[in-house]
Amino acid sequence: MRRYWKYAKPYLSAFIIGPILMIVEVIGEVVMPLLLSNIIDYGVNGGRGIYYIIAMGVTMVITALGMMAGGVGGAYFAIKASSGFANDLRKDLFNKIQEFSFTNIDQYNTGSLITRLTNDITQVQNMIQMMLRLALRAPGMLIGALIMAFSLNSKLALVILCVIPLLALAIYFILKVAFPRFKTMQKKLDALNTVTQENLINIRVVKSFVREDYEQDKFSKANKDLKESTVNAMKVVIFTMPLMMFAMNVTTLAVVWFGGNQVVAGNMTTGVLTAFINYVAQILISLIMVSMIILNSSRALASAKRINEVLCTDIDLTDEKALHKDITVQYGKVEFKEVYFKYYKNNEKWVLENVNLVINPGETVGIIGSTGSGKSTLVQLIPRLYDVDRGEVLVDGVNVKDYALKNLRNGVGIVLQKNVLFSGTIKDNLKWGDENASDDEVFKCAESAQAQGFISSFAEGYETELGQGGVNVSGGQKQRLCIARTLLKKPKILILDDSTSAVDTATEAKIRESLKTELKDTTKIIIAQRISSVIDADKIIVIDDGKIVGVGTHGDLMQKCEAYNEIYYSQMDKKVTA
Numbered sequence: 001m002r003r004y005w006k007y008a009k010p011y012l013s014a015f016i017i018g019p020i021l022m023i024v025e026v027i028g029e030v031v032m033p034l035l036l037s038n039i040i041d042y043g044v045n046g047g048r049g050i051y052y053i054i055a056m057g058v059t060m061v062i063t064a065l066g067m068m069a070g071g072v073g074g075a076y077f078a079i080k081a082s083s084g085f086a087n088d089l090r091k092d093l094f095n096k097i098q099e100f101s102f103t104n105i106d107q108y109n110t111g112s113l114i115t116r117l118t119n120d121i122t123q124v125q126n127m128i129q130m131m132l133r134l135a136l137r138a139p140g141m142l143i144g145a146l147i148m149a150f151s152l153n154s155k156l157a158l159v160i161l162c163v164i165p166l167l168a169l170a171i172y173f174i175l176k177v178a179f180p181r182f183k184t185m186q187k188k189l190d191a192l193n194t195v196t197q198e199n200l201i202n203i204r205v206v207k208s209f210v211r212e213d214y215e216q217d218k219f220s221k222a223n224k225d226l227k228e229s230t231v232n233a234m235k236v237v238i239f240t241m242p243l244m245m246f247a248m249n250v251t252t253l254a255v256v257w258f259g260g261n262q263v264v265a266g267n268m269t270t271g272v273l274t275a276f277i278n279y280v281a282q283i284l285i286s287l288i289m290v291s292m293i294i295l296n297s298s299r300a301l302a303s304a305k306r307i308n309e310v311l312c313t314d315i316d317l318t319d320e321k322a323l324h325k326d327i328t329v330q331y332g333k334v335e336f337k338e339v340y341f342k343y344y345k346n347n348e349k350w351v352l353e354n355v356n357l358v359i360n361p362g363e364t365v366g367i368i369g370s371t372g373s374g375k376s377t378l379v380q381l382i383p384r385l386y387d388v389d390r391g392e393v394l395v396d397g398v399n400v401k402d403y404a405l406k407n408l409r410n411g412v413g414i415v416l417q418k419n420v421l422f423s424g425t426i427k428d429n430l431k432w433g434d435e436n437a438s439d440d441e442v443f444k445c446a447e448s449a450q451a452q453g454f455i456s457s458f459a460e461g462y463e464t465e466l467g468q469g470g471v472n473v474s475g476g477q478k479q480r481l482c483i484a485r486t487l488l489k490k491p492k493i494l495i496l497d498d499s500t501s502a503v504d505t506a507t508e509a510k511i512r513e514s515l516k517t518e519l520k521d522t523t524k525i526i527i528a529q530r531i532s533s534v535i536d537a538d539k540i541i542v543i544d545d546g547k548i549v550g551v552g553t554h555g556d557l558m559q560k561c562e563a564y565n566e567i568y569y570s571q572m573d574k575k576v577t578a
């Protein structure tokens with residue numbers, strides 16, 4: 001609750017004025033039946049005449065207008081407060097996700113995060129809006145109508161009191177059943193969002209594998225699960241309304257029966273009975289409102305817990321304890337000292353084991369190894385995308401944990417293996433590396449990444465709009481744009497994680513050449529599948545099953561590293577066969 005108070009505070013005036021205005025409506029609702037009873041008893045039956053009836057009628061119209069103003073104002077402030085609250089909460093939730101480390105991101109699936117950012121917040125917003133409109137109105141109406149009913153005829157009012165505990169008990173049981181069902185419903189919505197999102201992102205793969213039927217079945221199942229869990233939860237809600245109506249009708253019948261007898265016996269007037277029936281209706285309607293508030297709150301509570309889960313996630317990778325927050329990467333020296341790492345902390349096997357390594361400023365270092373040997377994992381430790389479990393990674397002699405994350409990552413440019421572009425123009429995408437870069441700088445980096453040629457061939461050049469994820473450029477073009485984007489960052493350490501795999505060898509050689517001549521002082525770490533991509537490197541690191549099994553130039557490794565020889569000859573064989 002303390003967490004949510006923060007979001008209510010900026011809208012405190014709306015949170016207070018809204019319910020107060022709703023009270024105006026309640027007062028009107030309580031007064032109206034009394035005015036009606038006066039018209040019947042004193043105007044019609046009591047013979048006070050037409051002017052009395054008109055005066056009462058006018059009072060009723062004025063009261064109704066007041067009620068309308070209160071209702072509209074109350075609703076307006078309720079909407080203002082609840083949407084402001086939801087807006088700020090959504091923003092904070094999104095910001096929190098931006099702070100997530102890679103490990104945190106691995107914990108949640110994207111569909112679930114989308115549900116939490118959208119539907120779950122909407123549930124909380126609806127609950128707040130409902131609360132502000134009804135939280136004072138329902139109890140106000142209940143108490144007001146009860147007082148009026150007792151003051152009109154206390155014996156008859158006892159009939160109403162009998163039904164209240166029964167209803168309260170029924171609501172309690174309904175809620176007990178409803179809460180877990182709402183929780184399940186939100187989980188099913190997560191699953192549906194995940195299936196939908198995965199399908200839409202990978203629609204081209206689905207089509208190329210002709211797996212539409214399979215995907216349709218998968219979607220239908222998730223959709224059916226959601227439908228069933230919704231029906232299951234709503235059954236409880238469906239049951240609430242008729243139960244309330246039943247109680248209302250039985251109570252009204254009892255009041256008409258006992259009240260009617262009193263009218264016949266001359267102990268009660270028709271006007272009072274009419275007013276009484278109105279109050280009974282108000283009492284039961286307010287009970288329905290209370291039950292709706294509670295029911296909706298239980299749904300919103302399930303959502304609030306899910307939102308809280310994200311907000312309370314411990315960010316396992318922060319720079320809070322960094323000792324040198326103000327320093328930046330100056331030279332680009334990288335050292336690994338007895339580094340051990342694994343993704344799943346309960347696993348026995350290390351993904352990286354006892355890694356010791358020194359990469360000097362300005363060096364070009366190639367990393368070679370079989371798939372899954374740990375190459376990407378190794379380089380991701382440099383900009384602290386993951387933290388080591390044992391040992392330390394140093395940049396310019398300082399532990400990466402002691403840098404401000406922003407400074408470290410500004411100094412280390414990494415082109416990830418699974419890199420994506422964003423919707424927007426090519427220039428927008430490149431400027432992602434440095435939003436203040438001049439056009440000349442953008443052109444220069446595109447040139448170095450060998451992207452200038454194909455960009456100029458597009459009719460719109462740098463203003464060409466890229467589709468979502470960069471769908472309208474080829475794989476190799478996309479890789480070159482990603483490299484250019486990273487070059488704009490002017491990093492001291494440049495890491496290319498298999499970033500030229502889709503680029504032809506001649507273009508790749510040109511990229512290597514331009515990196516060599518134009519980024520002389522930058523430390524370049526290049527992960528590659530092809531030995532030809534790193535053959536000229538100052539140093540090649542060979543990784544096998546998470547361990548470094550060879551470090552040296554191509555010549556050194558050919559002489560002393562068996563694993564390197566295996567890779568080399570397997571690639572030469574392929575070449576000969578090809």
Ligand SMILES: Nc1ncnc2c1ncn2[C@@H]1O[C@H](COP(=O)(O)OP(=O)(O)OP(=O)(O)O)[C@@H](O)[C@H]1O
Nearest residue numbers: 106343351369370371372373374375376377378417
């Ligand atoms: N996010 C992750 N969560 C859990 N395990 C992971 C994750 N990323 C990689 N792994 C595992 O860690 C090991 C090393 O993976 P890594 O991506 O570093 O290999 P790689 O040498 O770069 O492979 P490739 O050449 O195929 O890109 C593999 O066994 C892989 O399954």
